[in-house]
Amino acid sequence: MSLTRRAWMLGALCAAAPVRAQTRDPLADRFGGPFSLTAANGRRVTDAEFLGRFMLVYFGYTHCPDVCPVDLFTMGEALKLLGAQADRVQPLFITVDPERDKAELVGEYALSFHPRLIGLSGTNEEIEAAVRAYKVRRVKYTPANDPANYGVDHSSLTYLMGPDGKFRTLIPHNTSIERMADILRPYLERG
Numbered sequence: 001m002s003l004t005r006r007a008w009m010l011g012a013l014c015a016a017a018p019v020r021a022q023t024r025d026p027l028a029d030r031f032g033g034p035f036s037l038t039a040a041n042g043r044r045v046t047d048a049e050f051l052g053r054f055m056l057v058y059f060g061y062t063h064c065p066d067v068c069p070v071d072l073f074t075m076g077e078a079l080k081l082l083g084a085q086a087d088r089v090q091p092l093f094i095t096v097d098p099e100r101d102k103a104e105l106v107g108e109y110a111l112s113f114h115p116r117l118i119g120l121s122g123t124n125e126e127i128e129a130a131v132r133a134y135k136v137r138r139v140k141y142t143p144a145n146d147p148a149n150y151g152v153d154h155s156s157l158t159y160l161m162g163p164d165g166k167f168r169t170l171i172p173h174n175t176s177i178e179r180m181a182d183i184l185r186p187y188l189e190r191g
């Protein structure tokens with residue numbers, strides 16, 4: 001390849017770069033999707049209700065011994081740290097254990113972490129649809145020494161969804177409050 005030809009190709013690549021940067025994130029359709037669930041007082045809640053705002057979505061269950069309380073506490077405190085910027089974010093807690101977590105219970109539990117955190121339950125089919133859309137792992141296990149007290153292994157990721165309802169980023173378990181606020185801030189500033 002001649003130098004001129006190579007230079008021309010590099011020029012073409014550089015010129016193409018900004019266009020490529022504008023193309024959609026390949027992960028945008030990987031997580032998330034429609035859901036139709038029930039909040040406290042029997043109110044039906046769908047994803048469409050939050051279009052135009054960000055959603056911060058977490059899946060877990062109220063009997064969770066340690067992981068959920070830590071992640072929900074972090075979420076609530078990070079939103080408080082963001083101040084007025086957090087007004088554009090709707091935090092949601094979706095149960096992976098609809099058998100025990102009825103809408104009233106999960107709603108009340110959610111409020112103990114943040115005054116605007118909405119707890120959601122539904123039929124097992126409705127929960128399964130949301131779990132599948134967000135690619136959440138949920139595996140029920142029964143301790144041999146205490147069969148009445150089952151647990152649910154579940155993935156512990158917090159999903160940020162954009163005002164278009166599409167996936168933006170994931171925040172893993174054990175992220176600090178300050179770090180979570182730092183991750184969210186640029187997304188909220190960009191809109």
Ligand code: NI
Nearest residue numbers: 060064067068
């Ligand atoms: Ni949990």
